[in-house]
Every structure is written in structure tokens, then in C-alpha cells.
Amino acid sequence: MSNTTHLGPVPQRITVDAEQVRRLVADQFPQWAGLPVRPVADGGWDNWTFHLGSEMSVRLPSAAEYALAVDKEHRWLPELAPRLPLPISTPLGKGEPGAGYPFSWSIYQWLDGEPAIADRIADPVQFAVDLAGFLAALQSVDTADGPRPGKHNWFRGGTLRTYDGEARRALATLDGHVDVDLAREIWKSALDARWDGVESWFHGDVAQGNLLLDDGKLAAVIDFGTCGVGDPSCDLAVAWTLLTADGRQAFRERLSVGEATWARGRGWVLWKTLVTCAHTVDKPTRRPRAHSASSAKSLPSTRPVAAPQRRWQRARRPVEASGRRLVLDVPRLEEALRLVARRHSGLRIYLLPDDCSGYPSSTASSTTAPP
CATH class of the missing domain: 3.30.200.20 (Phosphorylase Kinase; domain 1)
Structure with a gap:
């Protein structure tokens, strides 16, 4: 592409x-x-x-x-x-x-079913394995005549370079709020991670609202509007947006994801995170309005909430928005991101190490965002 x-x-x-x-x-x-x-x-x-x-x-x-x-x-x-x-x-x-x-x-x-919000998942590791099994089955379906990346799915399954302009604009907006040099380096690594060209089916928007639970277990997957055939790394973003550290490892192992594919998946979630944060800085009480709807469709509400911080959640330069705090911390390049998004009370975002052993408490209190 x-x-x-x-x-x-x-x-x-x-x-x-x-x-x-x-x-x-x-x-x-x-x-x-x-x-x-x-x-x-x-x-x-x-x-x-x-x-x-x-x-x-x-x-x-x-x-x-x-x-x-x-x-x-x-x-x-x-x-x-x-x-x-x-x-x-x-x-x-x-x-x-x-x-x-x-x-x-x-x-x-x-x-x-109910949306797969983190605190409703009964067994996070089994959930991750079940989700990986579903994606593995999807990837195994014959791709002949399948829909290639295009406007119908905002070019999911294509190159991350499609979104380079959005990412760069977001980084410019966030300069002074987060470590943009480190974020740029992570983004560059994702852009440079080569795809082997082997096409497979992908969902395109694997997010908590499209994953349904029954009694805490993954029960169904909905909304295939961005599905297609191409590079399936876009479906890996959920590893950072919803899964625990142990679940993320089990998810990766079940899908046998190599370093380059993992880096591209990390790039997908970084792009979404950057655009979300940039619009929170610009318009703290409005849903993000990106240059195109490619980023808007999968983004959570941008009404930030204050959340209790553990040691690894403390931001060096937190973003303040309408009296609420968007906690940002990017401690390492070689370990990617953690994005915990859209609880019932609004947006909670943390950029954390891939191997972080802690996980935000599912019962932690938070300040309710304005209606």
C-alpha cells in the first residue's frame, strides 16, 4: 500500500x-x-x-x-x-x-452479553487465551477474494504509515506533556517493523465494546465493520488496552506473535493513545475529532478521571484537563505501552512497561467524570 x-x-x-x-x-x-x-x-x-x-x-x-x-x-x-x-x-x-x-x-x-470491561472478566488469562484462539481461527480462514484494506475499514490491515501524519500532529500537541522523544522512537520502531506480506483475516476493532461476556467469560465477538484481509497486527492492540500482563503473555504465545508483528501491534495502540491524549489536551470534554474518522471510531470517551496511583503509575508530567488528571508515564522504549481505557466513569490511560507485574485494581475508586 x-x-x-x-x-x-x-x-x-x-x-x-x-x-x-x-x-x-x-x-x-x-x-x-x-x-x-x-x-x-x-x-x-x-x-x-x-x-x-x-x-x-x-x-x-x-x-x-x-x-x-x-x-x-x-x-x-x-x-x-x-x-x-x-x-x-x-x-x-x-x-x-x-x-x-x-x-x-x-x-x-x-x-x-455485556461488554468485556476488565473488572467483569472472571479469569483474565483464560480470557486472553480464548480471545487469541478466536483470532487464530479468524486468521486461518481462506483469504481468497477477501476485502483488502481501503476506505471501507479506514485502511486497517495496511501500513501504519497511513497514520503517520496523525501521529506526528498528536506528538506536536503533546510536546511538554509527555516524553515525546521516547514516543517518537517507539512509533519509528513500529513503522520500521516489516510485515512479511502473508495476508490473513483480521477483525480490525478488537475492543472491549466488541467483546461480549457471559458470566465473566468471552462469549461472542461483534462489529466486523473494519474487518478485512491484510496485516493482522491491528488486532493486537487489545493486548495493551484490555489484557493483564499475564494475559498479554498468554495471548502472544497462543498466537505465536514474532517481534516485528508485536512491534506493529504496539504501534497501533500508540497511535490511538496519542490521538486520544492530544484531543484531551486540546478539547478536554469532547470526543476526539481526528483528521479522519480512522482514529475516532475506536477511541473511548475523552472525559478523563482521576485515579489512585501506584508507584509505577506516577506521571512525570501528567496532563491536566478540566480538573481531572490523565495519567501518562512512558518509562521504557524496549517495553511498550499499557492503555487502560474507558471504564464506566470515563477514560483511564496509563502508558506502562510491557512486563509490569502490577495491574490497576478492578475495584479502585475513581472520580466520576462530568455528565
Whole structure:
């Protein structure tokens, strides 16, 4: 892929309400016209999501760029589903523009579960192994004719150099708040880590909101809007955003990840972290608005919270934002990052060593972010 890929402007998102969804369903799927429609809490960024009865959901892209994934999902998710060890959301019907809504949209089966927030995971190591097993199965699926990186998934599976401009702008913004020289060196190492060119399937947005738990165990994986075929290192970001140190090691071993791939995965999470932090500095109470939606879609809320600090969490230069503290500490180049993001009360970010034996307490109190 070219190093000069242009991500384009930020997508212009539109709003959708429940009444509009009712009209769409009634007009195009009359067999489900009588089912109640209500918004899904935290329904996502790329799509507006609504419950349709108790066993289905309606997903409507929030911008033209996100609508590019609809045909891909209908083409590939039914083929991927039987080859994977956990349930994934699969489409039941494809809708067309109507009722004032301009894009294609989908009806999906509803998968029960709760988001994989760290303190709800029963066994962090087993969770990491199960997640790695799912990704290994996904990577083993035949890639023939699969969707290569492009605008449909914001170039996930392609080169990290696509995001170099965003990363550099974020570093410029954060100069004086974090050790930008060290962050630049980590970023350069990720850019220089060569991919062997062996393509595989990837999810593209392995994050806590897309991983569902049942009784504390990984039960399903949802939202394949950024899936594709290419370099799967983007799926490794979860190693730093959700897994414990022991879980991260088990995750890496289960996937047999080499140094170069691990470095690229570290680059993915560094890019997201830098963009999040930069927008927290610029606009501390607003969701990050990146140069493109490539970074916005997977980022947590940017309302920081104060959190109790252990010795290894103490920031040399903490970022202050609206009276809340975003704790940043980058102690070593050779050991990457730890990103603990989006608890129910807001954003908590720590950049920590890869081999850190401590882990933020799942029951630690924190200051609640403003509504």
C-alpha cells in the first residue's frame, strides 16, 4: 500500500431516531413491523444501533463512509461465522435508503452479553487465551477474494504509515506533556517493523465494546465493520488496552506473535493513545475529532478521571484537563505501552512497561467524570 494514502476529511455523521427506524422496518420488512424499536445504549460510532424486539437489532451507518462496510458484512459474515469458535453477529436482512435515511442498513440477530470491561472478566488469562484462539481461527480462514484494506475499514490491515501524519500532529500537541522523544522512537520502531506480506483475516476493532461476556467469560465477538484481509497486527492492540500482563503473555504465545508483528501491534495502540491524549489536551470534554474518522471510531470517551496511583503509575508530567488528571508515564522504549481505557466513569490511560507485574485494581475508586 502506498505511504501517501489519503484518509480524507472527517465523515459528516447524521442522526437517526426510533420513529425513522420504525418506518424503515415497516416499509421494507413488514413481517417485523409490529416489533418495538428502542435505541441501544452506547450503540457505537460508525452505526446507530436499535433493538428490534428482543432478538434482533437494526444497524444504520452514521455517515456515507461507514456505509461502505454494509455490503462487505452481508457478503462475508455468513461465511466467517461457521468457521469461528465463538458466535459473531450475522445479518438477517439488508435494507435500502428510505424514510429520509440515505444509506443501506442492516438487521442483525441480537447477541446477549455485556461488554468485556476488565473488572467483569472472571479469569483474565483464560480470557486472553480464548480471545487469541478466536483470532487464530479468524486468521486461518481462506483469504481468497477477501476485502483488502481501503476506505471501507479506514485502511486497517495496511501500513501504519497511513497514520503517520496523525501521529506526528498528536506528538506536536503533546510536546511538554509527555516524553515525546521516547514516543517518537517507539512509533519509528513500529513503522520500521516489516510485515512479511502473508495476508490473513483480521477483525480490525478488537475492543472491549466488541467483546461480549457471559458470566465473566468471552462469549461472542461483534462489529466486523473494519474487518478485512491484510496485516493482522491491528488486532493486537487489545493486548495493551484490555489484557493483564499475564494475559498479554498468554495471548502472544497462543498466537505465536514474532517481534516485528508485536512491534506493529504496539504501534497501533500508540497511535490511538496519542490521538486520544492530544484531543484531551486540546478539547478536554469532547470526543476526539481526528483528521479522519480512522482514529475516532475506536477511541473511548475523552472525559478523563482521576485515579489512585501506584508507584509505577506516577506521571512525570501528567496532563491536566478540566480538573481531572490523565495519567501518562512512558518509562521504557524496549517495553511498550499499557492503555487502560474507558471504564464506566470515563477514560483511564496509563502508558506502562510491557512486563509490569502490577495491574490497576478492578475495584479502585475513581472520580466520576462530568455528565
